[in-house]
Amino acid sequence: MPLQEKLAGRLSGKVAVITGAASGIGRATALLFSGEGASIVMVDVNADAGKRVEDEITQSGGQAFFEAIDVTSTADCRRLVERAIREFGCIDILFNNAGIIRRATVLDLPEAEWDRVMDVNVKSIYLLSREVIPHMQKAGGGTIINTASGWGLTGGAKAAVYCASKGAVVLLTKAMAIDHGPQNIRVNCICPGDTDTGMLRDEAQQLGEDSSHFLAESAKRPLGRVGTPEEIAQAALYLASDTSSFVTGAALVVDGGGLAGSI
Amino acid sequence: MRGTKGRLFAEARVRGLKAKRILITGGASGIGAATAARFLEEGAAVCVLDRDSSARKKIAGELPSLAGVLDADVSNLKQVQAAFAEAIRLMGGVDVLVNNAGISLRHKFLDITPAEWDKVIAVNLTGVFYVAQTAARHMMERGSGVILQTASTNGIMGYPFYADYNATKAGVIELTKSMALELAPKVRVCAVAPGYVLTPMQRAEYTDEMLAEVNRKIPLRRHAQPEEIAALFAFLASDDAQNMTGHVYTCDGGETAGGLASR
Numbered sequence: 001m002p003l004q005e006k007l008a009g010r011l012s013g014k015v016a017v018i019t020g021a022a023s024g025i026g027r028a029t030a031l032l033f034s035g036e037g038a039s040i041v042m043v044d045v046n047a048d049a050g051k052r053v054e055d056e057i058t059q060s061g062g063q064a065f066f067e068a069i070d071v072t073s074t075a076d077c078r079r080l081v082e083r084a085i086r087e088f089g090c091i092d093i094l095f096n097n098a099g100i101i102r103r104a105t106v107l108d109l110p111e112a113e114w115d116r117v118m119d120v121n122v123k124s125i126y127l128l129s130r131e132v133i134p135h136m137q138k139a140g141g142g143t144i145i146n147t148a149s150g151w152g153l154t155g156g157a158k159a160a161v162y163c164a165s166k167g168a169v170v171l172l173t174k175a176m177a178i179d180h181g182p183q184n185i186r187v188n189c190i191c192p193g194d195t196d197t198g199m200l201r202d203e204a205q206q207l208g209e210d211s212s213h214f215l216a217e218s219a220k221r222p223l224g225r226v227g228t229p230e231e232i233a234q235a236a237l238y239l240a241s242d243t244s245s246f247v248t249g250a251a252l253v254v255d256g257g258g259l260a261g262s263i
Numbered sequence: 264m265r266g267t268k269g270r271l272f273a274e275a276r277v278r279g280l281k282a283k284r285i286l287i288t289g290g291a292s293g294i295g296a297a298t299a300a301r302f303l304e305e306g307a308a309v310c311v312l313d314r315d316s317s318a319r320k321k322i323a324g325e326l327p328s329l330a331g332v333l334d335a336d337v338s339n340l341k342q343v344q345a346a347f348a349e350a351i352r353l354m355g356g357v358d359v360l361v362n363n364a365g366i367s368l369r370h371k372f373l374d375i376t377p378a379e380w381d382k383v384i385a386v387n388l389t390g391v392f393y394v395a396q397t398a399a400r401h402m403m404e405r406g407s408g409v410i411l412q413t414a415s416t417n418g419i420m421g422y423p424f425y426a427d428y429n430a431t432k433a434g435v436i437e438l439t440k441s442m443a444l445e446l447a448p449k450v451r452v453c454a455v456a457p458g459y460v461l462t463p464m465q466r467a468e469y470t471d472e473m474l475a476e477v478n479r480k481i482p483l484r485r486h487a488q489p490e491e492i493a494a495l496f497a498f499l500a501s502d503d504a505q506n507m508t509g510h511v512y513t514c515d516g517g518e519t520a521g522g523l524a525s526r
Contacts, residue, residue, distance in 0.1 A: 010276065174520035181482025181517045193506075222447030227506045234503040243277070243498055246458075246491040248483055249520025253510040257447055260440045260509025 009037025010241045015088040017041040017080070017132065019071050019124065020098035022049035024197030025147065028229035029095060029236045034062035036237065038093065041084045042066040063088075071098050071124035081131040090139050093240045094132045096125040097147040099165075101199055103206040106160045114161050121165035125172060133180060141184030145239045146173050147232075148189040150255050158207065166191075170251050177249030186248040188239045193255025194218035195227040222257030279502030281306035284330075284354040286347070288337055288394055289364030291318035293462040294413065296325075297489035298361055298496045303328055305497055310350040310357075312337075313364070330354050337364045337390030347397045356405060359500045360398040362391050363413040367428040380427050387431035388438075395442060402450045409500050410446075412439050414454040416515050432456075436511045443509030451508040453499050458515025461486035482517030 016033050020026035022044035030040050034057045044050040047068035054066035065087065069076035084091055099121045102113050125146055136142030151159060152166030173189040180187060194200055196215075204214035218226045235254045238244050253259060285302045289295040290311025296318075302309045303326060310331035313319050323332045331353040335346035350357055365387045368379055395410055402408025417425055418432025436454050443452040459477055465486075466474070478484050495514045498504055513519055 174517075177517040177520045178482045182484050184483070186483070186517075222444055222508060223451075223506060224448045231506040235507075238498050238503065243494045244514070245494070246483065246487040246516050247495070247514050249515075249517035250513045252512065254504075254506050255510075256506050257443050257509035260443045263444055 009035065010237065010243075011093070012037035014038040014092040014240075015041070015084065015090055016093035016095060016240065017043070017084060017091055017128070018095040018097060019043045019128065020147075021066070022046040022053060024199060025192065025195060025229045025232045025236075026095070026097045027053050028233040029097065030057065030064070032230070032233040032237055033093070033240065034060075034064060036241075038240075039063035039088050040065075041080070041088070041091075043069055043071060043080060043098070045070060071128060072119040074127055077124075077127045077131050081128070081135070085135060091132050091135050092139070092142050094129065094136075094142070094144045095147075095236055095240070096128060096144065097236075098124055099147055099149075099199075101159070101162045101203055101206075103158045103162075103203050104160065105158055108158075109161055117161045117165050118168075121162075122168045122172065125169065129176065133185060136185050137180075137183045142186075143240055143244075144176065144180075144185065144187045145236050146187070146189040148173065148191045148251060150191050150193045150253065150259050152189075152191055153251065153253070154259060173251065174249045181248055186239075186244070188244070188247060188250045188252060190232060190235050190239070191251050191253045191255065191259075192227055192232045192235075193221065193253075193258040195229060195232055197229055200226070220263075221255065222260060222263060225256060227254060227256060277305065277497050277501035277503050280359075280497065280500060283307045283358045283500070284350075284356055285309045285359045285361065285500070286312065286350045286354075286357045286398070287361040287363055288312045288390075289413075290361070291315055291322045291332070293464065294457065294460060294489045294492045295361070295363045296322050298363070298493040299326060299329065301490065301493035301497050302359075302500075305501075307359075308354045310353055312346050312350070337394055338385040340393045343390075343393045343397055347394075347401070351401070357398060357401060357408070359409045359411070360394065360402075361411050361413070361496055361500075362394050362398075364390055364394075365413060365428075365431075367425060369424050371424060372426040375427055383427040383431055387428065388434045391435055392438065395438070399442065399446055399450060403446065406449055408450045410442065410450060410452045411496055411499050412452070412454045414439070414456045414511055416456050416458045416513060416519050418454075419456055419511070419513070419519055439511065440509050447508060451504075453504075453507060453509070454511040455492065455495050455499065456511050456513045456515065456519075457487060457492045458513070458518040459486045460489055460492060462489055480518070481515075482520060485516065487514060487516060 021042035057064040149166040291313035335342040439454040
């Protein structure tokens with residue numbers, strides 16, 4: 001990217017930590033934020049795919065590093081934030097995006113799976129925010145974005161723990177917004193509807209459904225299509241930038257009208 | 264590259280508003296005027312509509328690049344239709360409607376007179392409907408468009424002394440969702456819910472103590488600048504929000520997240 005364009009970026013000089021950055025929404029956001037001038041700290045359990053995103057960014061002249069850490073580990077989160085501060089000096093943006101889904105009723109869900117989904121989708125936000133917020137406080141502010149879901153606002157079939165986890169993300173977001181607003185730290189979440197990512201195909205597989213049929217069913221919403229990872233990344237950019245300087249505690253729904261009502 | 268502390272991000276801009284044609288009702292003062300200025304900065308053509316002649320004169324002087332400054336009372340269908348036709352004549356069409364005109368009266372529920380009730384409903388609900396339907400017919404015929412409507416956090420939660428106003432803003436939110444379902448996928452329809460906004464008129468009504476008292480209840484500890492609400496309108500109208508329809512988007516400093524503002 002030419003230098004001039006980079007200087008005009010909407011996140012010029014900012015440092016962003018993005019979890020679940022190896023694929024889907026996280027990857028699209030890492031690429032978008034980098035293109036807008038931010039330095040990117042990327043996290044994912046998938047090391048190979050994460051490294052590829054890192055290469056993609058650095059080869060186009062961006063600043064980024066990738067770490068294959070487990071966001072449910074206190075020690076890993078601490079180590080990551082220490083490295084981010086060491087290399088980039090501060091953290092302006094934290095995008096808690098890592099998430100997994102299990103399509104099952106409570107009767108079909110093993111206890112270990114319940115714990116795993118709650119740990120990755122909810123506890124990781126607590127663990128990483130706990131490490132990052134003190135640095136934001138010192139710097140005079142920051143913005144935290146959590147990936148919730150339309151299923152954090154309403155129920156869905158065979159998605160008991162996923163709905164529980166995403167509902168928790170929505171209210172964790174609001175509670176954190178109240179606690180840290182006075183320190184100029186804005187905390188918001190995005191509630192994507194079905195989005196064209198690996199997770200959507202994973203769901204089809206878990207339910208034993210044909211992937212193309214599942215995707216076609218997912219498109220049955222007012223705008224007539226599923227979302228793209230890039231569209232969710234644009235919502236994250238809105239929440240990361242000063243365009244949203246008075247927005248905190250919000251659940252930003254990006255779902256093609258899926259939850260607007262019955263069609 | 265280091266992140267920078269405490270300063271506003273680089274000029275935040277959105278995609279795809281250049282040469283778009285915007286009509287803003289209640290556009291001569293407050294949030295509407297700030298929104299007109301923002302869309303002009305984005306390179307759009309802008310007509311404002313307002314029934315307040317002194318405000319119209321003022322904005323025509325302040326924003327000489329406006330495509331038009333139109334006189335209409337939104338609660339009068341004939342005036343709305345005439346002004347809309349004039350906006351089309353001046354700009355060649357309307358791509359984005361910011362349906363923003365509204366009034367409020369501070370009074371106790373027990374004291375609201377039938378005439379006051381009718382007046383608030385006529386402007387805030389019937390007027391919004393007249394403008395929305397006129398614009399939607401034009402946009403559906405052309406095959407695309409975006410309609411953004413000014414709701415309020417008063418349409419989401421209860422507030423004393425504004426029962427009639429609050430009821431109209433809740434009405435705007437439901438109107439928005441239903442319009443979004445019927446007009447999709449051609450036309451996107453979203454509502455914006457500002458919280459406390461510090462317009463010059465509002466500031467004049469506050470003593471310093473009153474302002475501090477209200478700010479204390481808001482997690483970000485301040486009112487919004489009108490420009491911050493304008494930024495949300497710009498984002499929702501832009502190509503960055505192409506998968507967003509049928510929802511209400513808050514810009515309230517965390518006021519409706521719960522806690523301080525709601526207890």
